[in-house]
Amino acid sequence: MLNPTTNGNRLYEQVANQIAGLIEQGTLRPGERIPSVRKFSTQNGVSISTVMQAYARLEDQGWIEARPQSGYYVRLRSRELPPEPAISHPPLSASRVAVGDLVVRLHDAMDRPDVVPFGAACPSLKLLPSQKLNRTLGAILRRTNYAGVGYEPVTGNEALRHHIARRALDYGCHLSENDVVITCGCTEALNLCLRAVAEPGDTIAVESPTYFGILQIIESLKMKAVEIATDPKNGISLEALAAAMKKRMVKACLLMTNFHNPLGCCMPDENKKQLAKLLAHYDIPLIEDDIYGDLHHGAGRPKPVKAYDNNGLVLLCASFSKTLSASYRVGWTAPGKFKAQVERLKLSNTMSTASLPQMAIAEMLQNGGYDHYLRRIRRAYAAQVQLTTQAIRKYFPEKTKVTRPLGGFVLWVELPKSVDALKLYRKALAEKISIVPGPIFSAKQRYQNFIRLSCGHPWSVELEQALARLGRLAKEI
Structure with missing residues (x-):
């Protein structure tokens, strides 16, 4: 004492x-x-x-x-942190995307139950409120004779849309339930929105690097991608994006402005305001993927660009897959002036989203269970990111660089130039460690010496030992 x-x-x-x-x-x-x-x-x-x-x-x-x-x-003190990667500088040219085959192979590996899960950007089942969701579902079924057995409206469960719109007020978006369309996860939301604003052959502006699922959607719709320079701290370069728009080479943008995957960066509010003005000036729509928006590590939830949109050009997309349940497949979009097109596409695509998961999530939002749970999971993700960063500094080769995410639970790791990420991926998988190699985050398969690591699982001795083995493998290549 x-x-x-x-x-x-x-x-x-x-x-x-x-x-x-x-x-x-x-x-x-x-x-x-x-x-x-x-x-x-x-x-x-x-x-x-x-x-x-x-x-x-x-x-x-x-x-x-x-x-x-x-x-x-x-x-984690700054003197103990590895340096950060520099801003990317991809050439300003449109290209076809060809990542689909590699994505399928990687997903097969990430889904294996016997591997250490640094690959898939999925929350650990131990962190999800499974029991709470199950009790909520049980209560719904007990009190309602026909709960969940009929079709929901094309736009989704009314109560869920109401709660999404109400929560949007907290981050500066003035929505009504009629502005929201429920989808089968965020992937469907992005897919529908992209089809609503662009056609095969059109060019879509994306960050570089960008989430491989976005590239996969662009590829499946036979569109092209133009990769835009992106800063690991502040997000996409507005100067580079403006240059692409000025050349009339961009039909639409598909960006993650809050806690980007894989960079973890959050665009400053002033940049978001400028981006909204840029979109309005060139009359170009933005599909904004905000799936990690609720997972901030700091004091408050950041606003999306949608909060500064006065022209209906921003199609905001999100889901509950990273916060409540990936298997429920409940996402949503507020597609602005493109809502009618999105509704028509939803009707022809999946008609409606499963009813029971929507009802359960609506009840979680209503009774405060969601906010209580978010506080806990944010703490867990922030801690796991810091501990993983510390282990990278300890075990990985000298000159390794790592991002410093302000939210979410992924790390973008730049290894020395001599390290081939695809070779490291194969060697790691042979030792039952799952990672994602950098080339999959680029339309032109750049980032040959980068990897993404997920920090979605509670820290343990086993995870630290796996990172030590991964560091050793990187040093041997």
């Missing part, structure tokens, strides 16, 4: 030094929660004000960070 008779001005320093010492020696690790102010005060016989002063000092020194409605957590 600390000595409470020590001079008050020095006692908070003693508290701070004690905690800093525990962090330095590894007793408290990055991402872990430290005792609450009240608990530390009680355990160590010091006043609450002393502990608050100590925690403020630790924050100023970069040892810990405060997370709203959550507490204080050990922070």
Whole structure:
């Protein structure tokens, strides 16, 4: 126990030094929660004000960070972080996409239950509120004779659309339930929206790198992609995008402005405002994939570009696959002035989305269970990202670079030029470790020495050992 008779001005320093010492020696690790102010005060016989002063000092020194409605957590200090990758510089040219075959092979590997899951960007089943969802479904079935056995409207369950529209107000989007269309996951939302605004042969602007599922959709619709320079901190280069638009080579944009996959970056609000103006100037629609928007690590949920859209040009897409249940396949879109086209395409594509999952999610949104759960899963993802980053620094080759995501749960890792990502992928899979090689995130299969790692599973000794083996393999190539 600390000595409470020590001079008050020095006692908070003693508290701070004690905690800093525990962090330095590894007793408290990055991402872990430290005792609450009240608990530390009680355990160590010091006043609450002393502990608050100590925690403020630790924050100023970069040892810990405060997370709203959550507490204080050990922070990975900047001097302990690997450097970040630089902004990408792809040539400004449209190209056909050919990633489909590689995506299928990778999915087969990612779905194997015997591999360490750094590949698929899916939450661990241990983190999902399965029991809560099951109880909610059971309650719905018990109180309603015909629950879930009929078709929902083409646009989806009315209660769910209402709650989505209400929540959108929290991040600056003024929607009504009539502005929302429920889809079979975010993939269908992106697919329908892209078909609503473009045709085969048209060119779609995407970030570079971009999520391979987006490239797969563009490929399946026989469209082309133009990769735009993208910064791992601030997102797509508006200058490069404007240059592409000025050349009249872009029919539509398909971007992830919040917690991009694989970069994890979040476009600043001012950039989002400028992007909305750019779209309006050239009358070009944006399909905005906001699937990770609810998974911020910081104080509040960022706004999407949709919040700054005054012309109906932004088709906002999201889902509950990364937060509640991937198997429910419930996504949604607010497609602006393209809603009629999206409705028609939905009717001919899948007619409607399964009823019971929509009802269960609507009830979770209504009773506050969703927000309670989100607070917990955000803490888990932030901790897992920090611990994985720390392990990369410890085990991977020198000159390895890693992104610093502000939300979500994926890391984009740049390895030394000598490391072939596809070769590393094959060697890792032989040791039952799943990763995703960088070339799959590019229409022209760039990023030959990059990989994406998922941090969607709770940290464990097994995960750290797998990262150590992966680092060893990278050094051997």
